[in-house]
Amino acid sequence: MDRRRFLQATSLTGGALLLPHPGASPARATPGGGLPPVDHPLHLTPIADPDAIPRFVNELPRPSRINLPNGGNRTLVMSPTWQDVLGGGPGPRTPVWGFGQAGGLGGTSVTWPGPTIVARKHRPVRIHWANALPFEHLLPVDTTIHWAYSHTHHTIADHGVPTVVHLHGGHTGPDDDGHPEAWYTLGGATGPRFTGTRFRYDNDQEAAALWYHDHTMGLTRLNVYAGLAGFYLLRDDRELALIEQHRLPGGPYELELMIQDRTFHPDGRLAYPDIPDTSSEWPGGPSIRHEFFGQVITVNGKAWPYLEVEPRQYRLRLLNGSNSRFYRLSVDGRWPFPVTQIGADNGFLHRPHRLDGPLVISPGERVDLVVDFRDHRGAVLELTNDAPTPFPKGAPVAPPADKVLQFRVDRPYDRRVPEPRLPEALRGAPYRVAGTPARTRRLLLLDGRDEFGRPKPRLGTVEHGALGWDDPITENPRVRTVEVWEVFNTTYETHPVHLHLAHFQVLGRAPFTATRDPETGALSDIRVGPAQPPDAGELCPKDTVMAPPGRVTRIKVCFDKRGVYVWHCHILEHEEHEMMRNYEVV
Template sequence: MDRRRFIQASSLTGGALLLSGPGTAPPAAARGTAALPPVDDPLYREPIADPTAIPRFTDPLPRPSRVDALGGGDLTFVMGPARQDLLGGGLGLTTPVWGFGVRGRHGGGPASGSPAQVSYPGPTLVAHRDRPVRVHWINGLPHRHLLPVDTTVHWAFAGTGHTIERDGVPAVVHLHGGHTDPDSDGHPDAWYAPGGAVGPRFAGTRLSYDNSQEAATLWYHDHTLGITRLNVYAGLAGFYLLRDSHELSLIEDHRLPGGPYELELVIQDRMFHPDGRLAYPDVPADSPDWPGGPSVRPEFFGQVILVNGKAWPYLDVEPRQYRLRLLNGSNSRFYRLSAGGGWPFPATLVGTDLGFLHRPRPLDGPLVVAPGERADLVVDFRGLGGETHTLTNDAPTPFPYGDPVAPPADQVMRFRVNRPRDERVPEPRLPRRLRRAPFRISRPPARTRRLLLSEGTDEFGRMKPLLGTVERGRLEWSEPVTEDPGLHTAEIWEVFNATPDTHPIHLHLVRFQVLDRAPFTADRDPETGALSNIEIGLPQQPDATELGPKDTVSAPPWRVTRIKALFDRRGLYVWHCHILEHEDHEMMRNFRVR
């Protein structure tokens, strides 16, 4: 079965195969009598829950707990297992997940030695610009994985002799969007396991965040080489909201919603077994050399949409404005969000990944959010008392030319305007300007690089997405660094996408400006994928929703996407596709600031 036929089959049913393999937890029997009806599909060798049987809009939206680190200081977060009711609906099913818990809080809260209450998503850490926070990330994960581990890819334990059964599940936390020194960035080779095994770039479990950047919606998640897709899918992710005096003044002066009217929303897609366990699809390689066991797959598209760890929740709101800090935390799925194709209530974008837009931008069409991207949105429910509106998604899979989204994944959550308005809280008046001038990287570029997104095949004939350069073609993760910007220099990166799908490209360390996109044609070397005889069409300006500071950009097929970044810290970092199945199968490269 080819890639797109498999994607279509799994998208239509939401099914998956969970096999026991090295370091994989064996299937557990259904607890009690509660169970969902299975999907009858011969593609899957284990029962998969019918996503249409899961009730929608029956449970309230969970709100992650918040950890106040506005004064800076030290924190201890523990990664560990938990059981949560993700499906709701009175089904009586709980799901084993992994999450984060806080063992002690700066400035009050539990004592340092108190046990951590682990949750998925993890607690939201709220910090302040230029007030450093140091987090001790304890790996308390078990010696069995919740999901099938493919040991044929280049992953953390490959060639080391370590095993999950003996050493435990490796992990390392990356602060996505953080302006962070390399030793605290969560490099994929800086992993560490509960049993003491560590990766070649391990620099300790206490990571420092100096927060030397403007207010933004950051997030933290696992970044372990070759199993990021599995560890994040199991639940290892959470928000990190960075404040600054400008943002706080906007809230205090009632120019932005705050307090209970500011909510973080992480949207993720999942699959389940009838007994409530997470299910993850396995695609055995069609190769005579295949050793057996679980295999990585090209992409993952689940049919059950979770928001803050709950399937299709509802939110009861007052007839007033709310600030929504949106994060696409899905492995592969893009979201094209609206309320049934339009916006029956005003929706205004105020910020992108790493800070505010120059001016608020009212949305006149659906909002596209790629994996890893964030959107800072103000929605206005005034005058809508008694109404109900559903947040919907119509993004094809894969994006943008794949199959139409299959119900029920076309619905995300529901807003019910049924709470009485609290007249004691003033209604915000959005400012005309959110920053003094449009966001720009003003330093002249020292160099322009031509980079490549391409597809090859591995030794088992599986699709293998790769990064590289236009001149050299596809490059593996372990090949020598080709991107080496000088310290305190700006560069333009021209990203040529020679694949049929859009890839969300994420650079660690930097924030960048999206310059433009243009169609191109080129001759492609059949062996290396290198491009020659390139002809570039007329450039198109970035979408209005991309005019703020960014760390992740969508690179559409057969377009060159140009970004400009300033590299202001020396050391080794990575850039990669944020489709997690892609980065785990080599679509990631080191870059070094020299």
Template sequence: MDRRRFLRATSLAGGVLLLPELGTAPARATPGTRLPHADDRLYRTPIADPGAIPRFVNELPRPTRVNLLNGGDRTLVMGPALQDVLGGGPGLRTPVWGFGQAGTARRRGGAGGAPVTWPGPTLVARKHRPVRIRWVNALPFEHMLPVDTTIHWAYSHTDRTIADHGVPTVVHLHGGHTCPEDDGHPDAWYTPAGVTGPRFARTRFHYGNDQEAATLWYHDHTMGLTRLNVYAGLAGFYLLRDDRELALIEQNRLPRGPYELELMIQDRMFHPDGRLAYPDVPASSPLWQGGPSVQHEFFGRVITVNGRAWPYVEVEPRQYRLRLLNASNSRFYRLSVGGGWPFPATWIGADGGFLHKPHRLDGPLVLSPGERADLVVDFRDLRGAVLELGNDAPTPFPKGAPAAPPTDKVLQFRVTRPYDRKVAEPLLPGAFREAPYRVAGSPARTRRLLLLDGRDGFGRPKPRLGTVERGALGWNDPVTEDPRLNTSEVWEVFNATYETHPVHLHLAHFQVLGRAPFTATRDPRTGALSDISVGRTQPPDPGETGPKDTVLAPPGQVTRIKAHFDKCGLYVWHCHILEHEEHEMMRNYRVV
């Protein structure tokens, strides 16, 4: 790495998009037009030049795996660590937050402690083998990133401070089928000093693992701090196995052991000394009084995989299973190798489990924040090849600025490891489920939900959730989604904004039914829609034929999903662009 070039301060930053406020939107709107651009000089202190960081000189880290296949208890600690994120020679260490394992399991086979890392250790569990995890908050009494206290956050309307009471946190198992007390509700936070949020229940969470095999992940979900705590490093994989998947592995129908790789993709920025940088100046806010500000979106220009900037991985000329996760705050990825796949790449699993049949990729793979994809890739005919996994997703997605270096590359595969002939090649099955995933039962109700844009009291962009009939609703407005226990519902999500939003439901896995374009008249005061005209429905993509918990809702379209609600209590649904979620694009829903 050119250390002097890296240390040079620049004005590069994450782009922020300015969108029209509700009151100035046209009465008749056809969402989906091209997005404007905004000033990106959003940092108060110098940041380093991302283009000076060498790509593909550092090996891909592999998260430590914690074997929970027999269930039992574990203690995981959230705390600070120093980590070599940039590599390449300058000797810079980046302060991060992460998860480490403490103590031993009560059941036989437990392991000792492990250091705090970003990402945290990969937890490998098994269906019907319950796991209890005590999440210990050992975070500092100072946040490493700029905290905006003008938005609704954990300490709002109190005299508490991070300096006196510590950083609040709570862990959400994303995609987990959990009771409300173990779900990681954003108001269930707690601090190292023992201060707790209004919905705090406990720090030892019970995961019944009563769902099918899937690529899940755990991450911070604290009210008003999720974007910062996840950015600091509080995230990790949770791989759930079941008898069907274990049988496929045992029968050599899936890659296993060292040939199964989990890949957490995130974007970051850095200060010249190697510290994480996050913008703290609003892009445009005529009423802003100063101090750190929430961003509308964040697009870092340094792409990391498993906590390392632009790594490479050496592989054998054989088949590998890749468990891909987009854990970025706002950035979408459209992944391919040179625009296509010069080797067989087969999509086998969605967020919540296997697809019906393996789907051979013939074009780029789109992953929104929070989504996962389970792939099998075949390097057998590429001995000695060097292949670069690229990204060409616009920011914001899908009509923003085109991807440009250095964000156009993610990871390098080097097919240079000796082929182990003692390991037989797996033969993928023709189908992973008997039929495409379906949510059973006739829908008890169809709800019409709304995604729309607005501005806060300081003039900053503030995307909102709501209903078609009522328009925009805030976090503190009464619950409008109240499905009855053990019923199924169809949710129609109308996106009246200019960009795609990844919509995530806690608790429920859902079936994607399809999408259709729409036009409507929008109330200039409330944002409610009327005179709706819906076009022809398009079926779900092949990669959506498995259970989902996060779905792309494109601009100008209504996205229809069907979900079953089988646990009582209060949960949330929200946009998984973390900056949107933090600035009120999140709502409670209650199963009654």
């Protein structure tokens, strides 16, 4: 596609938003008081002292909503903007990238997170994802890894920043899935799997909290970190009936919470590790990190906000949108108020599950909670995090990243709104993937090193060992068949494994021992211990599952759309550095 045709395909109407011209520079932080710097060995330039950033002085932002109960067409543009992320009075504003709705009076400003799209089951939505990103990245780009412009003559300065949007959790055809090689730019460059910028979502699945985010080959970690993510709430008749019958909180008492960690420069700009590990083989320049853990926790694009609530029940739609950080959430290790999980990634649990301990949520996962503040009028409660980095046996979480959100139960109780009564059952029966498995595949998670000596986690199979992105496809299920995938984790940490297209049933986990080939990583002499059932919060349709170290995690999957998709670790730094593979439904 030539530049003129591409720009015509991605043109916006209505004048609500303007595209940057080629050569435009990214936004810079506006002048302000600034923050005290601290030295950090992973940054070429100083970073802001996270302890100097005020906590719980800014109200939680609520993303705007695009309500599409009858389906329809929309244009969302990806563009630079400035945002008050740090708050606390006059000070630096942060340049970020976000999404905004384009078109006349319906246009909305560009924000991080993007507007929440609210859709309805069986009412298709078509979204034109317009790339208006600049010709310079906000963050350091590592060109030594496999990324969008590898093996091309393209540059960001000449062609712009590539992007493609994936609807995470969506039951979507391959041309609309946001494959990492379907990227495109404002300057007219496109990836080898590019099929267009207008994606169709059939919404032929049950009610769930999905999310949309950038999925560009080799840039996902940076583009998501810059702000390219948002919620997509899918409704169905069952969920709407539960809300209308006052069995679930709705309206202003349903809130989406996107939890992400960030680091900042003293002038308010986003900071990301930009020097490599010391290595004699390293040629110099920006380098991907093995993992990234920011010390500033943001919720809906605001650092450590507070949320004022009534002494009543609220429905909280939680998303871990962080690059690498797991969260183990509680109020200082316990729940002083009732917290009930009613669903996860792709739908409801069979029955509500009352939490009796901290809630663990990995990158990419969503959790649907009902939180009851009725007995805590006037209380101030802090949501805390004590998940080690990396999870589960890494370093203890360092303050101030142990704080997430403050609840203030100080709003007057609105007696005109009936108090919900949770149903005994949320679905007719426990979720099951029906059908006899056509085969069982044995997949592999393993550690490795790249040519520069950097950590490079890999995917593969038990029989072949480690496999790369360009190796032949080994997972080729037949359409409308069911398979069991057994994921053997030989690494030292938990990996959140995500499949595009498919929703699966978690069958359980078991410890294992094996002999590993020192060259390929292939396993032999495998001995599997007693099986452990899935956690109570996993008994629903899932698209992302935690695969703990030294365990085989078993899932049951039905593949019902032909095409090429990907499966990968949802730690974005792992995904970007070869922990992602194609699979094809044939």
